[in-house]
Amino acid sequence: MKHFIVVGVLVIIVAALVSMGLGSIQLMPTQASAQAVPIDNLFGMHVKVISFLFSLIVVFLVYSIVVFRRKKGEEGDGDHFEGHTGLEIAWTIAPLATVLYFSYLGAQALAETRRADPQAMQVNVIGSQWSWRFEYPELGIVSDELRLPANRQVLLKLSSIDVIHSFWVPEFRVKQDALPGANMVKELRITPTLIGDYKVRCAELCGLQHAYMESPVIVMEPAGFDAWVIRQTALPTDPVDRGALWAKQFGCVACHSTDGATIVGPTWQGLSGKQETLTDGTTVTVDADFLHTAIVSPDAQVPQGFAPGIMPKNFGDTLSAEQINDIIAYIESLK
């Protein structure tokens, strides 16, 4: 009995110390959304239970190692007892009750993160290798960064044009995969609560440049957001400027640099007017026609040193004819 009292006291002390120690270090990123609150609260409860159970078993273990070790010259075996049905039932029932309660809490917290605000602003989030595009259908804006007004729920409609991606802003906590396929648009609700600059980081392995599939997420004062909306809805008049905008928004520059570096596809710097050798051995001069074909059917003419099958084949559908011409004008401007 003496042993049990000592161990019991030790378990309580160690569990309190572990729990306090974990409480004193930052375990979670900044809390920047309403959905983060129930998640962090639940995680906090998990940490307390983990601290207690870890201490419980480890203190019993270490105590046994120290106190019940075989002393020098000691012969013989330990006490002969084979088990205790009452104890076994107790330590089956108690964990069962705990996990059922945690499941209940988990379902509650999940419901909390999904609570819908009918006034939510819709943003279509489209993932592609390896960039994000954000469309604001109610505002007529397409952007390569996600700007959000603080304290207003946003309903994200997630999809992908190629492989599976996953939308995750650690400061917002919640995460949802973006899937390819017509009927596979997935929803995620976020209410940003803290003004600041964050990043959406693709959380599902999506190929070569997966690590770099990160885009800015900017939570703004509602007034600042409105000013941004007004700026965005006025398009530049110069086709070159518009082309640069499309190239960013549709993710072209994730694979094509504009500074001469090779990322995945050929760089756009000095591309126009260049003699290019194709994989079939022919040599062509890059002109507007060539560029048009390269955009709408990329595998028709692959330059040597590059692989077919990487660039999406549907830009002819997703881009308007004017947008394609703008992009060509932009490429031609990059000497």
Place this chain on the structure above:
Amino acid sequence: MKILKLGIIRGVIAQIVGTAAGVGLVTGLRALMGLPAWAAEPAAVGGALIGIICFLAGVGALTDWWKWALGEEVEDHHGPDPRGWERYFGVSVDHKVIGIQYGVTSVALLLVAGSFALTFRTELVASGIQFLSPALYNTLMGLHGIVMIAAILLGVGAMSNYLVPLMIGARDMAFPRLNAFAYWVNVPGAVLVVSTLFLGGFDTGWTGYPPLSARAPLAMQMFFLGVYVVGLSSILGSLNIIVTTLRMRAPGMNMFRMPIFVWASFATALIGLTATQLIGLSFQMVMIQRLFGMGFFDPEKGGNVILFQHLFWFYSHPAVYVFILPGLGIVSELLPVFARKPLFGYKWIAMSSLAIALVGFLVWAHHMFTAGMEEYLRVPFMYATLLVAVPTGVKFFSWVGTIWRGKLEFPTPMLFTLGAVVVFLFGGLTGPPNGTVATDLHLHDTYWVVGHFHNTMFGGFVYPFFASIYYWFPKITGRKLDERLGKIHFWLMTPAFWVMTFGMMWIGLLGMRRRIADYDPAQGFDGVHLVLTIAAFVLATSILVFVINLIFSVKGGEAAEGNVWRSRSPEWQIASPAPEHNYDRPFKVVGEPYDYGLPGSTYVDMNPAMAGD
């Protein structure tokens, strides 16, 4: 040509020739069908398939069955094997030889997969790209995963093959030829998986999710095929363990008098036999999608990318219980020996293995909480997932009950056993936050999960596997592993592992994603990654110490005769190494397996009276 006497050399040569023939066959068939004759991917897949079959024929794993088909006589029981060390490099039907073949292959693959990890861990030492291209990083990361999985499955095969027949008093496994086949089919499988490194790599990780895997380079197919045959080995091996356990126990050994490791093996085999098909199926469907354009998972052809994940995880979650249950069985097996006390709650521990195996079938979709499956499915899978904690808890409490008031000794196998308990405890406790859906929305696909997972694998497999090697090495070789080197191994590995696991989990919570070749310096993780990389090198050093110990002790270790650990288990009542057919005569079980501390009790009667039998 003495070297051709080694089955493995004949097998590899046959695999090369077979692959070439397969490539030619496919190309020829395409020409006959009026298709463009040369197509790299169908040719490579055809070549690889025929290569596997040729390897098996070349090594001799099909010989007896071929003779049966022709109606020729074959030996019913294997006689004394005249070969010395050569027997380990060719087909043998002795379960002990096969167990050692599994074990050595497992350790070799653990080293290969570990060095992959060390390579990309070095790349992660700082943000920015140091020396690996993202393509090579992704390939090594995927290979680390899948080669480790193969290594662990082989390690599980090693323990159950070597130990189960000895522990239950059987002369061999129920199907010795199938046993040999199940081992040898792994070898061409491993060759195919590693060949991906030289065929352009693959960038999908070991999970191989389409559509990414449907677009990946040719090497993806070699990965799928390699995993497919390793899975076949798992299915056949499990079948053998189940039949052997059910049908070949010594007289008097009812199910509740089996050594507890046999229960663990049995529960593991139930999963291996019935779940493995699903990963084979999911990979096979992607293979066919790539080869014949059947769009199972292609949204443009009416396919569904979520379907793959259901099929894949239906095996791949229970698979983690295949990895850990034998290890937990080793813990239950060794604690009583070194505590000199009965196993606390034998029946509860035995039943908890079965419970984990069965509940494990109902939890797969917890890998998909953020994947975009039907939203209402998430809650029932959360309840089912957390239920796994209940039988797992029973094991921990019973282990504490086992050592409480014992007379504890701490040779190297006991150190690794206790290490396993603590490490697996932390791995188990960090599971529920992934199980409750809300918290998983944050944790999924982060380094937290990587840390949690490595905890369960180290606690559930790596530590117990080392414990079992230190413990049964004298049985296998008649010599002990060096105690001092063993303790250095343990005390280097353990702190290094804890640093790694805490560091990974911490930055995972703070926003470090998994499976990335580079990370954003603005997140401030450079310092932690440096520490993680140093810890990884310390861990690798400890493994090096283990390998040196292993090599040195096979010939130069201290001779260990008889029952070195004073165990009650039958395999320690006979000579080491164990004789050709294990026991001269069947022993009889006359008591409980773990009655340490009960004066005058015995578990097995090695020389039972024949009368009345």
